[in-house]
Amino acid sequence: MSLSLEEIQRIANLSKLSFDEPQSIAMQGKINSFFKLVEQMDSVDTEGVEPLFHPVSVVQDITLRLQDDVADTGNHREGNMQNAPAAQGGYFLVPKVIE
Amino acid sequence: MSQAPLHHQSVRALTTALRQRDVSATEVAQHFLARSQAHPELGAYLAIDEDATLAQAKAADMRLAAGTAGALEGLPLAHKDIFVTKDFPSTAASKMLAGYRSPFDATVVSKLADAGVVTLGKLSCDEFAMGSGNENTAVAPVGAEAAAPVRNPWDTSRVPGGSSGGSAAAIAAGLAPAATGTDTGGSIRQPAAFCGITGIKPTYGRISRHGMIAFASSLDQAGPMARSAEDCALLLSAMAGPDPERDSTSLSAPAEDFSLQLNQSLEGLRIGVPAEFFGDGIEADVRTAIDAALKEYEKLGAKLVPVALPRTELSIPVYYIIAPAEASSNLSRFDGVKFGHRAKEYADLQEMYTNTRTEGFGDEVKRRIMVGAYVLSHGYYDAYYLKALKIRRIIANDFQQAFKDCDVIAGPVAPSVAWKIGEKADDPVANYLADIFTLPASLAGLPGMSLPVGFGAGGMPVGLQLIGNYLQESKLLNVAHRFQQATDFHLQRPKGF
């Protein structure tokens, strides 16, 4: 299987990345050479095999830990916003969002 | 403490000397700061802050004086720049995070601080830990104007391995007695092998991921890197343990003293040797060193038993689908809104996003985001992502099958010694193929380590990989330690360091 330039473009848009044509072609070449390796996956019969998410669940049940609903009422805005590229009046600023 | 210079001392020797007040934390810190600044050519450090380090050292000296010292009180250590820190910038070696200051410390950082560790600085790595040569860095190292790859102290024309290349190079060059690393597909084991040091990637979930800048959530695992297994055991004991309030994937298994079993005899130990790790892929010089190491183990009383890991080759596509898929989502938060790089030029919100991310991420990171977004996208999820996760289970089951016949599995860490900088720079697939022996244990979430067992082409170090069953870190460290008691490969150091 191999990706077309159109697919490269579509995925770039999804990922909020942009490539000019030479870059797209280079990207296409490298991604497609990787997908050559992927083809060997077709030979594996995964019928009835469960996907493995948390690897240790192979040997023990891994379930979600739940925390008590105890609120931290502190105001951590300063630290949380200290790296903001654009902020004013306690808000993060972005170019106007049009709905 | 022997008469050897401080930077030739082990973690064990330094902590003992510090506790006995033979040397002060401040003196030790100053020594390593001086060395680190004296070797900018290696590009190992991305951040050094003498004031911050010496302030920590001073506090350590006070605790040592007050008799309230922690287990590693005063030991200087540097962190891979994947761990966020309050006192130093945290960049993941990416332009996206240049100058980023975290308001909190990673759990690993705070746990080591609680044990008394003094932070020397932040170490270079591949951008967002994506790479196996430490050539993908976008942040200028200390003492340099522009971003530069980390160089291997054994041969500065070669890579130190990656992604924890800065950690491995710093230890090999005596710029730090120990360091933290992270391992997603081999990023602790492979650079440890390339630089002739010792490193361990524990069981997935053994160490909290809180404060690790995420690459692939179901694979990322922190671990210690040092000269010896004994040193790694001391560090791991301080790093491991559940983190229920900050990491839902951290295991409930309590922390252990990983030094306790170090000296157990290897008499009757069954070492599994997978044929798949000794095929055409592996180069002769590496093969020779590994065979010699296995012979040494037989001398130590271990038995070699053949085991099968039939899907070893498949681990490459499986890993390079799962890891990028998770990464493509984990890296979505880098959008120029809350922190990090934001493009100067944009007409609207969409352009701000696209320009910010296009400028902020390096090529390899972009490639992985693209692959990841693609395999998760509509119509491909089942064929790629889900299928990869199913084969992942088969691979994990293969290991459980193998561990019926052996106690640990041994093989090479990498098919070759460290390659020349630039040699594989434009061939990502060649880089991916070089990960073949570290990926299986990563996908299975098993503990794996690398210890130096000889030298190959160009006098470059060769590392032996030991893989244990889940939570068997103590066993791995024991197996590595006994080898290091009988040999001195781990004490070899590159000329001039």
Added chain:
Amino acid sequence: MTAKLINGYEVVIGFETHAQLATNSKIFSRAAIGFGAEPNTHTSVLDCALPGTLPVMNKHAVAHAIRLGLALGSHVAPVSIFARKNYFYPDLPKGYQISQFEIPVVQGGEVSFFLGDEKKTVRLVRAHLEEDAGKSVHDQFPGESGIDLNRAGTPLLEIVTEPDIRSTEEAVAYAKELHKIVTWIGICDGNMQEGNFRCDANVSVRKPGQPLGTRREIKNLNSFRNMQIAIDYEIRWQIEQIEDGYDIQQATVLFNPDTGETRAMRTKEDSADYRYFPDPDLPPLVIAPEWVEQVKAEMPELPRQMAERFVRDFGLPEYDATTLTQSRAMGAYFEEAAKLSGQAKLVSNWIMGEVSRRLNSEEVAIETAPVQPPQLAALIGRIVDNTISNNAAKQVFDEFWVTGNVSLGQIIVSGSIEVDAQKQVDAIIEAKGLKQMNDTGALEAIIDEVIANNAANVEQYRAGKDKAFNALVGQVMKASKGKANPAQVNELLKKKLG
């Protein structure tokens, strides 16, 4: 389902409701929930998606999901999975929303309610746990939007129905019933203005027998009234489009309360491909049967069950029972008063009449009404035992409501002041002199006098004119200053007139 048609079209509506769960902290961080606080003051490092942060699940939010599942007869999944919904938006700090996709925590179930006297049932597809997004403000900074992440990470249950609804009235009735249930079981405050009960309606129209038409989703209907207006407008709009030969394009539309119209939103880019996948930061959510049983044991009686019990135990009409179970407080108020007075139907009439009138006009919650069940019961007791007439009772009620729990009727019991409702009521009756005259002797005297002074009416009555009798009764009541018992007057008067 028999659907009423609009210009020959059948209306098909499905609902997606976001109920904000009543918790102290957020779903995946322990930052405090805070509506209307200073921007970004209720955020943790996780809510701002700072590098290195990981989600940790709030147990209380899961318990709320179990409650909803039990209340709606749904299957509470023993294992459910959190997934990432990936898209870029400024109020979505991580670039993905943690939600549930393939395996939600609550599966199936239904909501039943009365539309007039017709019982309707809307089937649920699912209810899943997810995190809310932050808020964007567009009017404070020229050319820019401000992002406030206080709301980011607030726990939500998204409750999704089958397209079972066939009219606007039914849609509003469904939403009201669901709102009643989530507030009744205490998992949601239900304040629609503050957006903690947000309804999105998927509306389409079709000719009967035709396949489902293309739907448009009306977002954020923040009051039941707007819901009515918006859906009506949308239905008319869609029918006109089709009648004019246009196709309906699938779209998300916003309702504008000022114009009463719906308008298609600018569609989010790439919204087509969310790249859902299980969140590798969150292992499966496992709910043990013991936990479900424990929650079940702590569940309050549900409105429908309570209404049925009122019909069964108190012989109330279905209508009364449904009206009295609009809220847990009103149901409890009725039950106490009914038990104290033994006059369920009278209590029901009073609550639906005088009490509700007062509550509505003064916007008082029934829990804090000046007239509480003991007083209402005491008052009704005095009507039943003929001490006062209905009209007099209304005066007592009003007096009591205005003066509140005044010291009237307080008695000292072992040093502490205790309020005796009967004494309070009687004191007011006394003070206003509303007691009916039940003294036969005095009444007979009045009647004799009236008969003597109204010979003409007496003649007419005897000639068979009933009107004349009523006139005489009126005279007697007047002479007794309204205190005579009308029934008794009738009886005595008839006797005396032979």
